[in-house]
Amino acid sequence: MLSILQAAGWPIIPLVLCSIVALALVIERFLSLREARVAPSRLVDEVISVTxxxxxxxxxxxxxxxxxxxxxxxxxxxxxxxxEPRISDANLRAAFESAGRDAVHQMERNLNALGTIASAAPLMGLLGTVIGMIEIFGASGAATGSAGANPMELAHGISVALYNTAFGLIVAIPSLMFYRHFRARIDAYTVAMEQAAERMVPHLLRLTSSRR
Structure with a gap:
């Protein structure tokens, strides 16, 4: 693996860094988006029971x-x-909506960075391949003026240049899959929170009306 990285040249260095960052983001999102940390299944029932x-x-x-x-x-x-002991339905819903926006923002933290890596990695790999091809054909053009280009060396150089594209796809595909997975999980949590707020609004309005 080290020999491949050395052969691919300096353009693969940003891809290696992206792969490390993507792995760290995936681990962090898996830990942060666990059900117990986001939306415990019995929490709403417990809150309603206690209140x-x-x-x-x-x-x-x-x-x-x-x-x-x-x-x-x-x-x-x-x-x-x-x-607000006499809070209205509209004000209570506005409070939940504001809290809901903050909750969604918290769940989406670092997710855009993972999506950016998934989108940029193939382009970075293609850039590395183009740079490698330019260097290969530049060297082969200089060799043609003297002893001629070696086809074996040219084929090897092309395969080395393509390592960048391959590595870019290796980074991008899992990143995109995890990005979609986390996005779907956040959407499910958002729906669960909306349903929880819909249950809490009439419950709290009954409590506040009984205090008037």
């Missing part, structure tokens, strides 16, 4: 915000209800 008799204390809301991304979303709705 059935009344709104919780500020300490309980803070602990909920530290539970997960969904917990932070629910905590923002509870804080809005605590801050």
């Amino acid at each position: 059935r008799s009344g709104l919780p204390s500020a300490d309980t809301v803070n602990k909920l915000a530290e539970n997960s991304v969904l917990g932070l979303l629910l905590a923002q709705g509870l804080r809005a209800a605590l801050a």
